[in-house]
Amino acid sequence: MPHHRANADAQLEAALDLLRANHQRVTEPRKAILGILSREHGPFTAEELHKRMKKDTCDLVTIYRSLAVMEESGAVRRCDFGDAAYRYEINTGDHHHHHIVCRSCHEAKTLDMCVADGLERMARQLGYTKVTHLLEVFGVCPQCQENANKQPRPHKN
Amino acid sequence: MPHHRANADAQLEAALDLLRANHQRVTEPRKAILGILSREHGPFTAEELHKRMKKDTCDLVTIYRSLAVMEESGAVRRCDFGDAAYRYEINTGDHHHHHIVCRSCHEAKTLDMCVADGLERMARQLGYTKVTHLLEVFGVCPQCQENANKQPRPHKN
DNA sequence: ATTAGTGCAAATCTTTTGCAGTATA
DNA sequence: TATACTGCAAAAGATTTGCACTAAT
Numbered sequence: 001m002p003h004h005r006a007n008a009d010a011q012l013e014a015a016l017d018l019l020r021a022n023h024q025r026v027t028e029p030r031k032a033i034l035g036i037l038s039r040e041h042g043p044f045t046a047e048e049l050h051k052r053m054k055k056d057t058c059d060l061v062t063i064y065r066s067l068a069v070m071e072e073s074g075a076v077r078r079c080d081f082g083d084a085a086y087r088y089e090i091n092t093g094d095h096h097h098h099h100i101v102c103r104s105c106h107e108a109k110t111l112d113m114c115v116a117d118g119l120e121r122m123a124r125q126l127g128y129t130k131v132t133h134l135l136e137v138f139g140v141c142p143q144c145q146e147n148a149n150k151q152p153r154p155h156k157n
Numbered sequence: 158m159p160h161h162r163a164n165a166d167a168q169l170e171a172a173l174d175l176l177r178a179n180h181q182r183v184t185e186p187r188k189a190i191l192g193i194l195s196r197e198h199g200p201f202t203a204e205e206l207h208k209r210m211k212k213d214t215c216d217l218v219t220i221y222r223s224l225a226v227m228e229e230s231g232a233v234r235r236c237d238f239g240d241a242a243y244r245y246e247i248n249t250g251d252h253h254h255h256h257i258v259c260r261s262c263h264e265a266k267t268l269d270m271c272v273a274d275g276l277e278r279m280a281r282q283l284g285y286t287k288v289t290h291l292l293e294v295f296g297v298c299p300q301c302q303e304n305a306n307k308q309p310r311p312h313k314n
Numbered sequence: 315a316t317t318a319g320t321g322c323a324a325a326t327c328t329t330t331t332g333c334a335g336t337a338t339a
Numbered sequence: 340t341a342t343a344c345t346g347c348a349a350a351a352g353a354t355t356t357g358c359a360c361t362a363a364t
Contacts (some may be wrong), residue, residue, distance in 0.1 A: 025318060025363050046354080059321050064354060066319090080239040082291050085353065086327085100280045103287065111279070115272045119294050122268070123257050128296030130260065134239050135292045137276050139285030182338050182343060203329080216346050221329060223344090241353085242328065 007045070011038040015075040022073035026080035030066050032076065034090065036098055042081045043087035043099075043108060067092045081136055104144035111137070168247055170193040172232040179230035184300045186215035191247065200236045200244035200256075200265060207288050214259065238293055261301035268294070277291070 015034045016026055036044070036052050044052070046063045067088050070076045077091040081101050087108075099108040116133045123131045140148075166225045172191045173183055175216040192308050194203070201209070203220045224245050227233045238258050244265075256265040273290045297305075 023318095027319065027363070029320080047352095051191075061322080061355085062320055068355095080237065080291075082237040084241075098276075100283065100285060101315095102285070109283070111276065113243065115275060116292065116294070118272060119255075119268065119292075123294050123296050126257065126266070127299035127302075128257060128259070129295065129302060133292065133294045134237075135273065135290070137273070137280050137290045139280050139288040141286035143300040145284075145286060180339095180343095184338070184344065186345080218347080219345055225330095226344095313322085 007149075008038040011092060014092075015070075015090055018075045019070065020075050024069055024073055027066075029062045030070065031064055033063060033070070034055045037076065037088065037090040043077075043089035045085045047085075049088075051103050079108075079136070080134055081108070082138075098135045098137065102141035102144055103138055104140050107141060138150060165195040168249060171249075172227075172247055175230050175232045176227065181230055184221045184223075187227065189225055190220060190227070192314045194233060194245065194247040198265075200234075200246035202242045202244050204242070206245075222307075235292055236265075236293070238263070255292045255294065258294060259298035259301055261305075262297055263298050264298060298307055 008027060012034050015038065016031070019026055019030065032053050033049055033058075036042075036049055040052070046060060046067060049063050050060045067076060067078075071078055071088070074091055074093070079087045079089060079099065081099070083106075095112060096114050098111045098114060100111060101108045114135065115154045117133050120131045120133060162264060167186075169191050172195065173188070175244060176183055176187065189210050190206055193199075193206055197209070203217060203224060206220050207217045224233060224235075228235055228245070231247045231248055231250070236244045236246060236256065238244060238256070240263075253268060253271050255268045257268060258265045271292065273292050277288045
């Protein structure tokens with residue numbers, strides 16, 4: 001996979017354009033958040049984003065507020081891994097996907113497919129509107145299994 | 158569907174037996190929680206369970222602690238509807254299922270099927286162990302759509 | 315110049331923990 | 340009676356809000 005950098009830049013620009021299109025201001029904190037989300041493999045919690053920024057980029061509160069507005073404009077997407085902390089990833093929009101999340105280190109791999117369309121259809125037939133779904137797979141990754149005997153890979157939360 | 162009551166009683170007894178089998182004590186608060194979960198259609202949050210009990214049955218804290226131990230012994234199952242509050246249902250154990258949850262009133266209908274088995278298999282092929290998944294469908298139920306013009310159906314949280 | 319965005323402090327909401335007292339097996 | 344369970348108060352962690360200040364458009 002070449003052009004990692006170029007691809008990240010393109011994602012970042014697309015996200016910033018979404019902000020502009022939605023009459024939201026392009027500020028340093030927002031550029032910082034989207035920069036991380038486009039360059040590093042997430043998704044990340046607000047806390048994790050904050051730690052990844054260089055010191056004094058912005059307050060943690062600003063990250064929460066920025067993520068909220070950026071989700072509304074479609075620049076980012078919120079993920080729920082069932083562990084009491086929301087995570088965010090950049091919204092490429094081009095395809096629907098889910099994750100395999102390690103129970104030990106919390107690292108998430110992307111699954112470029114979805115099997116829940118049938119369920120959504122069923123929900124619509126039952127008369128529901130604005131139908132969406134939540135689908136995540138959990139397990140212990142090979143890396144963590146290996147480290148299990150020794151030291152478990154550390155993770156926040 | 159006849160025998161609602163009898164069925165609820167059977168579920169309750171089965172759950173209590175699970176507690177005994179796991180050397181956990183059968184106390185009033187636990188009987189109250191399992192009673193509600195077996196008789197009423199959930200799943201419910203700790204708070205909702207507390208409100209449904211007759212006054213002074215037990216403290217909210219006890220509900221949290223009871224749910225934790227009862228989940229360990231398999232008497233109840235925890236559901237995550239992606240809204241920052243865990244919900245619990247009685248674990249009948251006989252079949253895997255998921256829910257359609259209304260975004261407005263939070264009422265959950267049970268979906269007696271699952272389409273994520275393929276994803277679990279894929280995760281195992283990737284080397285993950287202890288694989289499970291989280292799958293929920295969301296929408297606005299017909300009832301709430303109808304009430305939308307008038308008063309939205311109230312919901313906690 | 316407007317108005318959205320920000321920092322700081324404090325509030326909120328859900329869940330957890332410490333500890334001394336109570337009840338179950 | 341031994342030890343798990345409970346109540347109360349208080350802590351903890353994630354997220355939100357109030358308000359005065361700052362900066363993007």
